[in-house]
Amino acid sequence: xxxxxxxxxxxxxxxxxxxxxxxxxxxxxxxxxxxxxxxxxxxxxxxxxxxxxxxxxxxxxxxxxxxxxxxxxxxxxxxxxxxxxxxxxxxxxxxxxxxxxxxxxxxxxxxxxxxxxxxxxxxxxxxxxxxxxxxxxxxxxxxxxxxxxxxxxxxxxxxxxxxxxxxxxxxxxxxxxxxxxxxxxxxxxxxxxxxxxxxxxxxxxxxxxxxxxxxxxxxxxxxxxxxxxxxxxxxxxxxxxxxxxxxxxxxxxxxxxxxxxxxxxxxxxxxxxxxxxxxxxxxxxxxxxxxxxxxxxxxxxxxxxxxxxxxxxxxxxxxxxxxxxxxxxxxxxxxxxxxxxxxxxxxxxxxx
Amino acid sequence: xxxxxxxxxxxxxxxxxxxxxxxxxxxxxxxxxxxxxxxxxxxxxxxxxxxxxxxxxxxxxxxxxxxxxxxxxxxxxxxxxxxxxxxxxxxxxxxxxxxxxxxxxxxxxxxxxxxxxxxxxxxxxxxxxxxxxxxxxxxxxxxxxxxxxxxxxxxxxxxxxxxxxxxxxxxxxxxxxxxxxxxxxxxxxxxxxxxxxxxxxxxxxxxxxxxxxxxxxxxxxxxxxxxxxxxxxxxxxxxxxxxxxxxxxxxxxxxxxxxxxxxxxxxxxxxxxxxxxxxxxxxxxxxxxxxxxxxxxxxxxxxxxxxxxxxxxxxxxxxxxxxxxxxxxxxxxxxxxxxxxxxxxxxxxxxxxxxxxxxxxxxxxxxxxxxxxxxxxxxxxxxxxxxxxxxxxxxxxxxxxxxxxxxxxxxxxxxxxxxxxxxxxxxxxxxxxxxxxxxxxxxxxxxxxxxxxxxxxxxxxxxxxxxxxxxxxxxxxxxxxxxxxxxxxxxxxxxxxxxxxxxxxxxxxxxxxxxxxxxxxxxxxxxxxxxxxxxxxxxxxxxxxxxxxxxxxxxxxxxxxxxxxxxxxxxxxxxxxxxxxxxxxxxxxxxxxx
Numbered sequence: 001x002x003x004x005x006x007x008x009x010x011x012x013x014x015x016x017x018x019x020x021x022x023x024x025x026x027x028x029x030x031x032x033x034x035x036x037x038x039x040x041x042x043x044x045x046x047x048x049x050x051x052x053x054x055x056x057x058x059x060x061x062x063x064x065x066x067x068x069x070x071x072x073x074x075x076x077x078x079x080x081x082x083x084x085x086x087x088x089x090x091x092x093x094x095x096x097x098x099x100x101x102x103x104x105x106x107x108x109x110x111x112x113x114x115x116x117x118x119x120x121x122x123x124x125x126x127x128x129x130x131x132x133x134x135x136x137x138x139x140x141x142x143x144x145x146x147x148x149x150x151x152x153x154x155x156x157x158x159x160x161x162x163x164x165x166x167x168x169x170x171x172x173x174x175x176x177x178x179x180x181x182x183x184x185x186x187x188x189x190x191x192x193x194x195x196x197x198x199x200x201x202x203x204x205x206x207x208x209x210x211x212x213x214x215x216x217x218x219x220x221x222x223x224x225x226x227x228x229x230x231x232x233x234x235x236x237x238x239x240x241x242x243x244x245x246x247x248x249x250x251x252x253x254x255x256x257x258x259x260x261x262x263x264x265x266x267x268x269x270x271x272x273x274x275x276x277x278x279x280x281x282x283x284x285x286x287x288x289x290x291x292x293x294x295x296x297x298x299x300x301x302x303x304x305x306x307x308x309x310x311x312x313x314x315x316x317x318x319x320x321x322x323x324x325x326x327x328x329x330x331x332x333x334x335x336x337x338x339x340x341x342x343x344x345x346x347x348x349x350x351x352x
Numbered sequence: 353x354x355x356x357x358x359x360x361x362x363x364x365x366x367x368x369x370x371x372x373x374x375x376x377x378x379x380x381x382x383x384x385x386x387x388x389x390x391x392x393x394x395x396x397x398x399x400x401x402x403x404x405x406x407x408x409x410x411x412x413x414x415x416x417x418x419x420x421x422x423x424x425x426x427x428x429x430x431x432x433x434x435x436x437x438x439x440x441x442x443x444x445x446x447x448x449x450x451x452x453x454x455x456x457x458x459x460x461x462x463x464x465x466x467x468x469x470x471x472x473x474x475x476x477x478x479x480x481x482x483x484x485x486x487x488x489x490x491x492x493x494x495x496x497x498x499x500x501x502x503x504x505x506x507x508x509x510x511x512x513x514x515x516x517x518x519x520x521x522x523x524x525x526x527x528x529x530x531x532x533x534x535x536x537x538x539x540x541x542x543x544x545x546x547x548x549x550x551x552x553x554x555x556x557x558x559x560x561x562x563x564x565x566x567x568x569x570x571x572x573x574x575x576x577x578x579x580x581x582x583x584x585x586x587x588x589x590x591x592x593x594x595x596x597x598x599x600x601x602x603x604x605x606x607x608x609x610x611x612x613x614x615x616x617x618x619x620x621x622x623x624x625x626x627x628x629x630x631x632x633x634x635x636x637x638x639x640x641x642x643x644x645x646x647x648x649x650x651x652x653x654x655x656x657x658x659x660x661x662x663x664x665x666x667x668x669x670x671x672x673x674x675x676x677x678x679x680x681x682x683x684x685x686x687x688x689x690x691x692x693x694x695x696x697x698x699x700x701x702x703x704x705x706x707x708x709x710x711x712x713x714x715x716x717x718x719x720x721x722x723x724x725x726x727x728x729x730x731x732x733x734x735x736x737x738x739x740x741x742x743x744x745x746x747x748x749x750x751x752x753x754x755x756x757x758x759x760x761x762x763x764x765x766x767x768x769x770x771x772x773x774x775x776x777x778x779x780x781x782x783x784x785x786x787x788x789x790x791x792x793x794x795x796x797x798x799x800x801x802x803x804x805x806x807x808x809x810x811x812x813x814x815x816x817x818x819x820x821x822x823x824x825x826x827x828x829x830x831x832x833x834x835x836x837x838x839x840x841x842x843x844x845x846x847x848x849x850x851x852x853x854x855x856x857x858x859x860x861x862x863x864x865x866x867x868x869x870x871x872x873x874x875x876x877x878x879x880x881x882x883x884x885x886x887x888x889x890x891x892x893x894x895x896x897x898x899x900x901x902x903x904x905x906x907x908x909x910x911x912x913x914x915x916x917x918x919x920x921x922x923x924x925x926x927x928x929x930x931x932x933x934x935x936x937x938x939x940x941x942x943x944x945x946x
Contacts, residue, residue, distance in 0.1 A: 020567050020575055021598045023939035030773075031835055037770040066762045067791050069774040071784065096765050100790015103675075135798035139674025139809045140790055145859065167803070175801070175808020204728045204750055205803055209811055211746075232727055240745030260727075267747030270740055274654075293734045301740035304654040340735065347433070 041065060045073040048097070049080060055087050067099030074098050082111050088122045095128045102132040103140025109133065110146070113153040123162050130157045130165050134172035155180050158196060166196045174205035182206060182214075189217060192226070200229040207237035215241045222247065228261070235264040239271035248272075249280050259291045266294065270301045278302050278321035285337070286324045292334035299325070299340040306348045322348075384420035387524045388413055388427070388457065388486055390499045392468065397517045397542040398622045399509040401501040403440070403482075405470030408447055413486070416524060418461035425457040426489040427496065429466070431482075432605065433698070434644050438482045438503045439471040454489060470503030479508065479558060480609050480625035494696035497525040500606040500625035509620055515543040516553075516583070516612050516622035520594065528626040529699060530608075531934030533921040534569060534593035539612060544585045552615040555579040555592065557608070564608025564628040565600035569593050580615070596628030598939045603638055605700035627700055630934040631691075631827065634704035634720075634820055635712040641704075642720055648694040648701045649816050650737030659816075662690050663743060664895040665873055666813040672872045672891065674809065676865040677782075677849060679789045680829045681914035685874070685899055687822050688907065688931060692900060702933065705823035708761050708796045709768045716757035721817050725752050728803065743814045751815060752802030764799055767792040773832050780836040783848045785829075793825050827935045830920060834938050841867060841915035857887035864890075867915040874899045874911045907932055 045068055047053060047061035068074045078101055080086055081094035102109045115121060116129040133153060137143055143150050157169035158181055173181035185202045188195035195202065203221060206214050218234045219241070225231035235251065238244040251257055251265035262284075269280050281298035284290050302321060318326075328341035390413045393400035403409040415425055430452040431439050442453035448469040455464050468484070476482055480500035488496050509515075520537045521527030527535075544551065555568050556578040568579035570592045577597060581590050594610065602608050606625035613620050637645065653659035665686065666673075673682035691703035706715055715721050722730025722738065729748040732739035741749055755761050762768050767775075772792055776785035801807015806815040813819070833839045838846040849861050852868035863881060864871050873894035881888035898910040908916045908931055920931040921940050934940070 020577060021939070023598060023941070026939060027835055030831075034770050034773050034835070037768075038774050041771070041774070065771075066765050067767045067771060069767070069771040071777060099765075099767060100787060100794055103790035103794055104787055131798075135795045136790065137808065138794035138797045138812075139670070139679075140794055141675035141860070144671045144675040171801070171803035171807060172798070174803065175805070175811050177810065200727065201803070207746075208750065208803070208805070209808075229727055236729070236747055239742065239747050264747070267740070267742065271742030271745050271747040274742070296734035297739055300735060300737065304650045304737055304740050307651055336734070 038070070041069060041073065045070070045076060048093075049073070049076040051080075051086070055090055058090060059093060062093065062097060065097065068097045074101055077101075078105075078108055082108075082115075088125055092124050092128045095125075095132055098132075100136065100140070103136035103138075103142050106142050106145050109136065109142040110149070113149055116153050117156045119161070123165070126157075126160065127162065127165050127168070130154070130160075130168050134168050137172045137176070151178060154178075158184055163197070167201070170197060170205055174208045177209035186214065186217060189221065199226050200233045203230055203233040203237065211237040212240060215243070219244055219247075222251075228258075232261050232264045235261055235268055237268075239268035239273075241272070245269070245273055245276075252280065253283050255287075255289070259294055262291075262294055263297060266298055266301065270305065274305045277305060278319060282321055282324055285321075285328070288333050292336050295334065295337045296340045299337070299344050303340075303344045303347055384417060385494075386421070386425045386427075386457070386488055386496055387416040387522070387526070388496050389416050389523050390484065390486060390497065390525070392499070392501055394463075394465075395515075395542065396523070397515040398624050399515040399542075400507065401480075401499075401623075402504045402507040402509075403468055403470055403501060404505050405474050405503055406447075406472055408443070408467040408469050410465065411468045412463040412465045413455065413457065414463045415457045415459060415461050416522075418459045421459040424459055427455050427457060428487045428489045428493075429453045429455065430485050430487060432485055432498070433647070434640060435483065438474040438476050440474075440482055440484060440501075440503070441469050441471045443467045468501075474503050476502045476504055478502075478562065479623055480606050483606055495526070495699050498528075498605060498699060499525050509622060510614075513543040513545060514541075514614070514619065514621055516540065517542040518610070518612065518622055518624040520624065520626050526699065528624075529629040529695075529932075530566075530594065530596055530626055531628070531630050531921070531932065532596050532598050532938075532940035533930045533934065534575065534595040534940070536591060537594045538589040538591045539581065539583065540587050540589045541583050541585060542587065544583075544587075546585055548585060550582045550584050552580065552582050553612050553621065554615055555581060555594075555610060555612055557597075558611045558623060561600075562607040562609070563600070563604070564602030564626075565597040566594050566608050566610055566626070566628065567597045568610070569595075594626075595940065596630065596934070600628065601630045601632065601936055602628040602700075604640065629700065629702050630936050631702045631823055632704050632936045634706050635710070635714045637704060637714075644698055645694075645701050645704060646720070646737050648697045650740070651697050652693055653743060653816075654740060658693055660743065661896040662686075662693075662819075663813040664893075666818075667810045668891040668893060668895075669809070669872075670891055671862065672864050674789070676860060676862065677786060677847070678865045678869075678871065678914050679793075680786060680826070681847070681917050682864075682871055683822050684826055684829075684917045684920065684931070685871070685908050685912045687819055687826060688933065689896075689899055690819050691933065692907070703819060703823045705827050705935070706817065706820040707769070707824055708792060708800075708821060709766055709772075710762075711758050711760045713757040715817075715820070716753065721820070722749055722751060724757060725804075728752055730804075738816065741816075746814065749805065749815050749817075751800065751804035751806060751817070754799045754802055761796060761799055765791070766796050766799065769828065769831075772828050773835065776832060776836065776838075779845065780832075780838065781845045781848070782838060783844070785832055785838075788825070788828065792828075796821060827938060830935055831938045833918070833920075834941050837941070839919040839941075841918045847914055847918055853887065855882070855885055855887070857885055859887065862887035865914075867918075868913055870911050870913055873897075 044061045048058045077094040077098040081091050102112055112129045112133055154169040154173050158166050160166050185206045188202050218237050221234035248265045248268050252262050270277050285295045285298050325341045325344050329345055332338040392411050394410050394412050429442050441448040442450055444466055448467045479502045482501050482503045484499045486497040488494050518539050557565050567575035569575040605627050608628045609623055609625045611623040694701045717723050718731050718733045728750050730751045754764055772788050775788050798807050805811040806818050840846045847867050850867045853863040853866050863869055872890045876894050877890045878892055878894050
């Protein structure tokens with residue numbers, strides 16, 4: 001039962017017909033719950049922030065608390081996190097409890113820059129510091145105020161000996177299309193000994209914001225991949241590459257290919273060449289031996305592309321794809337394909 | 353500022369509402385929205401909105417704002433998508449047989465006749481469950497209205513001449529979507545025997561109650577599920593307000609039906625159908641709600657690419673919408689525009705939210721927003737409309753949540769709802785509460801992205817989950833506002849900084865962050881608004897133009913300021929246009945909280 005339903009039950013036990021929920025009562029109940037949490041949070045914070053208590057007790061006190069809400073408690077957590085005399089586990093937890101402070105407090109974020117790149121400190125603490133900075137990269141005030149410092153810190157963390165730290169840093173940087181980070185990823189794909197992440201992951205991050213500068217490398221990875229996962233990742237990113245269209249169409253139609261790259265090629269063609277999609281997928285959807293999941297996805301992709309605000313808006317003469325749909329709607333060995341074809345016809349060619 | 357209950361001010365406002373012309377509501381920049389009226393049996397009363405199957409009933413449709421057009425408006429009449437039955441059929445004349453009908457509305461406002469009937473063998477299961485959709489027929493066509501009727505051999509309305517006419521908002525039906533905030537309505541006798549006294553009537557929900565339920569009021573009385581009115585026999589209008597009954601939102605379009613009965617003998621005089629449309633917890637949607645939502649999203653993106661402008665805006669929003677006081681106020685109209693675009697495709701869809709402080713296994717599933725990732729990509733059923741997701745030349749949705757579908761993100765450091773609502777501190781002030789931009793907001797972006805689009809500002813809006821995430825951010829703000837009465841644009845407890853930007857430059861008070869500043873991109877500014885002043889620097893482009901005003905007239909100004917969006921349900925100004933949305937668990941504020 002949802003919380004709101006429970007609240008209704010609490011405040012409306014005798015609600016007669018015609019009466020409506022008393023929202024003032026509802027507000028009182030909600031505020032009381034928040035106040036209760038505040039009180040509990042204050043008690044937990046008092047224990048956690050007390051250096052005199054055993055670490056186990058301090059950690060137990062904040063079990064289940066994601067982050068402190070009150071500024072005074074957050075201030076305390078920040079002090080603990082930065083105190084090198086505190087046990088590592090306590091400092092890591094304090095960083096978590098300080099929540100988004102790294103995004104609003106430039107002094108604190110500067111301290112985290114140092115912590116994140118201090119290889120002498122524990123891996124867990126470095127990792128948490130990088131995580132906090134990576135999350136603060138989502139448009140926070142501190143990030144806007146000192147963008148260069150954020151980028152420099154994360155670029156340094158991208159070369160950390162610990163892969164989870166490298167991963168966190170590179171993920172944050174790739175989303176912004178950070179040049180030095182993308183160069184590191186590219187170098188790792190060209191030279192495996194320089195790789196900071198597994199190749200499939202590196203490919204995905206390389207093209208996260210804009211894959212166009214890397215089309216040549218991606219084409220090569222599609223032809224000569226280090227593994228099948230990397231190949232699929234490369235195929236997905238080649239939708240916008242006109243030079244790759246024929247190769248993608250070939251992958252889509254090649255019955256020797258496994259379903260995953262064919263599905264990736266379908267998506268890439270839908271993204272890069274929606275107008276040509278019906279023609280590209282006709283041989284696949286018409287092929288009763290092709291995987292029905294792939295055929296249904298192909299039909300759906302064309303249906304959505306052809307369904308604007310309303311089917312009749314795009315009134316057009318039936319093409320080969322429509323004729324194949326008519327045939328499949330009437331008869332197909334795959335029930336899912338037949339159903340998809342019927343839906344396609346209903347939604348794109350409703351009777352006028 | 354001492355705040356006055358709307359109950360005190362409402363009678364005056366009620367009068368004002370009755371006198372005011374409705375605002376022009378363009379949905380596309382510089383273009384008017386076609387407002388249309390559709391009548392069954394060629395009368396404005398709903399008493400004859402009952403059509404038998406297989407037998408023609410005359411009907412007509414016209415443009416209500418013809419002076420705004422210089423060319424005819426092509427429309428298509430059709431049944432609703434996702435509505436298997438009952439189905440209507442149409443014809444320009446003669447016996448209706450077609451499932452759709454193309455018409456052209458003259459720009460002199462004259463009526464265009466047509467005929468409607470229930471499809472062969474079709475019958476309604478309840479009143480108002482057969483719906484005509486009026487669609488503007490153009491590449492970026494939008495739904496202009498939905499008229500509910502019943503396929504039945506006979507009418508449940510009492511014998512003539514007693515006939516009432518009911519209007520919710522205006523005469524058009526596109527504004528017949530209400531949330532918890534009361535909206536104006538009115539009723540009158542379209543026909544009644546003359547010579548007698550005024551007639552007492554009751555306005556109430558149709559029984560048996562379906563999912564959507566309404567409350568009614570004439571201020572200063574409190575809302576109730578029934579309302580006693582007295583209707584003059586001379587046809588004068590009687591105004592009242594109606595709203596969704598909190599806790600009883602609609603599940604489908606037109607499932608909230610109000611009816612009018614005569615007090616003396618409980619004779620049914622008329623019925624009208626609306627929808628109590630609110631943003632719901634997406635993890636608890638019905639299959640039908642989920643599918644309509646997904647289909648609208650996919651069509652917005654892959655039909656004509658209108659989705660793209662939202663990505664283009666967010667990709668370059670930089671410090672306009674992030675890292676400052678206007679974070680919440682900027683995203684409110686931004687996601688409202690997205691919701692309005694979805695509603696132009698399907699008016700019954702709302703921007704449902706993802707409660708990211710709870711496990712959401714229904715949302716993170718292959719038949720909804722995507723299951724556990726494979727190869728770094730969210731996974732989808734073949735029949736999920738999002739399975740064919742493409743944007744900016746990309747395919748699929750890169751997303752690697754740091755939690756499993758059955759796990760709550762709070763186990764990974766995301767603030768709980770109560771902790772977030774406590775962030776305003778003991779004084780519950782905005783300048784403290786807005787720190788929620790870090791945790792939960794920034795943290796849930798990062799934790800959910802994991803190297804996927806939603807984890808970074810330039811790419812986040814490519815993932816449609818983004819808008820559900822931000823609906824929840826907005827809901828948390830709305831809930832905080834309701835809990836502590838923080839929607840007063842004159843108080844720094846509700847928004848800080850007040851006033852407008854003035855030099856010298858202080859980054860936290862840069863242009864766009866102050867309550868009276870117009871916000872980018874809707875104001876169209878780019879680059880340095882004041883040469884040499886870094887606090888006035890806007891992004892290099894302003895995609896999308898001014899905010900399209902909301903269908904139905906409920907919405908912020910087309911160039912909103914933070915102050916315009918604080919009081920999203922305008923509880924202190926009954927009769928004004930609120931922003932026209934609500935959340936399933938955030939009530940309309942009936943009183944000032946202590």
